[in-house]
Amino acid sequence: MTKARQTLFAALSGCLILAPASIRAVQPQSAPAAGAKLPLNAVLVLTPQFCATKFKQGSFWTTGRETYQVGKMACAELAPALMPAFAKLTVASAPPANGDAQLVLIPNFANAHATTAVFAFSNREMDVLLQWTAKAADGKIVWLQTVQGESKHHMGNLFTHAHDVTLVARDSVKDAAAQSVIKMEAAPELRKLGSEGASAAN
Numbered sequence: 001m002t003k004a005r006q007t008l009f010a011a012l013s014g015c016l017i018l019a020p021a022s023i024r025a026v027q028p029q030s031a032p033a034a035g036a037k038l039p040l041n042a043v044l045v046l047t048p049q050f051c052a053t054k055f056k057q058g059s060f061w062t063t064g065r066e067t068y069q070v071g072k073m074a075c076a077e078l079a080p081a082l083m084p085a086f087a088k089l090t091v092a093s094a095p096p097a098n099g100d101a102q103l104v105l106i107p108n109f110a111n112a113h114a115t116t117a118v119f120a121f122s123n124r125e126m127d128v129l130l131q132w133t134a135k136a137a138d139g140k141i142v143w144l145q146t147v148q149g150e151s152k153h154h155m156g157n158l159f160t161h162a163h164d165v166t167l168v169a170r171d172s173v174k175d176a177a178a179q180s181v182i183k184m185e186a187a188p189e190l191r192k193l194g195s196e197g198a199s200a201a202n
Helices: 003-025 070-085 161-186 188-201
Strands: 038-045 055-057 066-068 086-092 103-114 123-136 141-154
Touching (some): 070 161, 103 161, 123 161, 141 188
Parallel strands (some): 038 103
Antiparallel strands (some): 055 066
């Protein structure tokens, strides 16, 4: 092997040895694990108006008039669904005074719709749109998001219709609650707020 080739081989060998170490040195920090609890003291605001939210659909003379009591169902489902996502979660019937919580969560229904069953004992689908407004302790909005909850439910006959309408609405709201947890846990704005609160406490 000539001297020039020996020199070139030595240089290439050095690059191969040093490259892995250089690559490891610039590895980014890992993101929070999926499902990691948000380090926030949060208040979930469930106002009487929100809990009374209803959507009506259909006509008495054609498909029949249906009422979906999504607010009542949401006020039963949201707190249990969201509680594991936060360090602390309390429920209030009105927004707290500024400074009383690191995060204030205010839900609102934007819309709901169910497909029409053509035949008895067929399946119906329903979706609901749930809007979230999240405010910091100073009242500033830090996060806005709309989530969609979906469900499909078997419809019975005339005698079980009201019960089946309740079930399809309940399942849509439960799905919206589950989707809300996923969105909140993944929101960088909420993660940042939690980190800032932890830094201030230290």
